Amino acid sequence: MKTESLWRSHDRPQFPRTPLPRELDVAIVGGGITGITAAYLLKRAGKRVAVFERDRIGSGDTGNTTAHLTVQTDTRVTELAKQFGESAARLAWRAGATAIDLIESNVAERGIACGFQRVPGFLCAPFFQHEPASERDALRDDATLAARLGFPARFVESGPVTGRAALALADQALFDPLEYIGALALAVDGDGCYVREQCEVGAVNDDPLAVIVDGETIACYDLVIATHVPIVGNRSISGATMFQTKIYPYSSYVLGARLPDDSVAPGLYWDTTNPYYYLRVHDRSDGRYAIFGGEDHKTGQETDTESRFVRLTDCLQQLLPSASIERRWTGQVIETSDGLPFIGRVADHQYISTGYAGNGMTFGTLGGLMVHDAVLGRPNPWRELLDPDRKPHSISALTTIFTENIDYPLHFIADRLRINDKAGIENVPRGQGRVIVVGDKRAAVHRTDDGEVLKVSAVCTHMGCIVRWNDAERTWDCPCHGSRFKPDGSVIGGPAESPLEPIE
DSSP states (O other): OBOSOGGGGSOOOOOOOOOOOSEEEEEEEOOSHHHHHHHHHHHHTTOOEEEEOSSSTTOSTTTTOOOEEOSOOSSOHHHHHHHHOHHHHHHHHHHHHHHHHHHHHHHHHHTOOSOOEEEEEEEESOSSSOOOHHHHHHHHHHHHHHHHTTOSEEEESSOTTTOOOEEEEEEEEEOOHHHHHHHHHHHHSBTTBEEEOSOOEEEEETTTTEEEETTEEEEEEEEEEOSSSOOOTTSOHHHHHHHHTTEEEEEEEEEEEEEOTTSSOSEEEEESSSSOOEEEEEEETTEEEEEEEEEEEETTOOSOTHHHHHHHHHHHHHHOTTOEEEEEEEEEEEEESSSSOEEEEEETTEEEEEOOTTOHHHHHHHHHHHHHHHHTTOOOTTTTTTOTTOOOOSHHHHHHHHHHHTHHHHHHHHHHHSOOBOSOGGGSOTTOEEEEEETTEEEEEEEOTTSOEEEEEOBOTTTOOBOEEETTTTEEEOTTTOOEEOTTSOEEESSOOSOOOBOO
């Protein structure tokens, strides 16, 4: 069984480590779809741009996405209209349509071989549960409103896959995200612009604005934080901490499987359970392929992550018995308090883009476009709706903020009261990890398959919670705010910016 996403099965471009300039027009931290899209658009506008990526381009959740391109948001259109009004609901869905059109335009302009294809999408009644009449009525209401707002939506009594009621959407799309951003990154690098991989942005300075990259100070007029979870940048710690209360990381589990050519037609499929299951079917040169996911939970709060894959496998076999599973992986999505992302200015000449939920490729593309417009001083129709400083629009948003943030004090206190394993490092099995008391410290101990012991502090460097072992991914995950670390303590994803401290 392969344990990486389908997109990582091919080579990515390499970028020369040419000397960096002392100053730039725009510095972009993060080499996923948001950062690369922003860099590509800004370079075309004549800006001197550099993208700084801690690992490889697309190594974060852009490389783990299931790459659905759709106007359909995780928050249903009727709920958006109820919370924000119909004009805002139309604008939220128009974001997806605009992003798909921009991706299609870039693919055509540069001749990118990323398998971009327009396909139908279906929001379906629950795949694995009884279909209540109320759900059928709700889907009909969604379709009616979406059509009235100008989208190619209709209600169908018997949709594909399960034959249950569905909202059908025309002109959605799919593509290979790493092939796409790799081609854009190659277009960015050169002619006074830079794509720098495997580098560390150690700090952000004020007055003048600058980033510290591998110890070098590089001045910039504008700074874009395009990481999955925003780093602090030049905002105050208190301001960044308050912002953290509005975003919530969830882990999602994914299977890749081959299908017979006469099985489900290429397209995008979701169901209406919460959390929902999602299916993408596309044709490759070697046959039809399915990507199926779900079983989401808040990052770091599931101790038996392997069981999620077991349940997901059972579900796929029930849904598509002919599927031949060949790979599995996980991704992380960032939910927000009101169901819409945060994109825009957070300080003078500093911008962030995060909180895409299950719409990472479309909202990420929109984030790149909005950053481009903001840097150039152009108006943008989404600026107010997606403003990172916006206030909650409804009681449900306030309730979400409260319920999601109760995790931090509960885990911070409870994990310190819990009696940790005192059996000793020698009892940690190969391939496993445990939090063990070593002297007066809690140590996150992993024993590799070869027997080597890796020992680091179990205290997350973000806000001090105790990390937990993720047996499916072999990572240390924080249950409070979703930071993830490799077994050696190095950071995979924030909000933590520093590695777990080594223990001798």
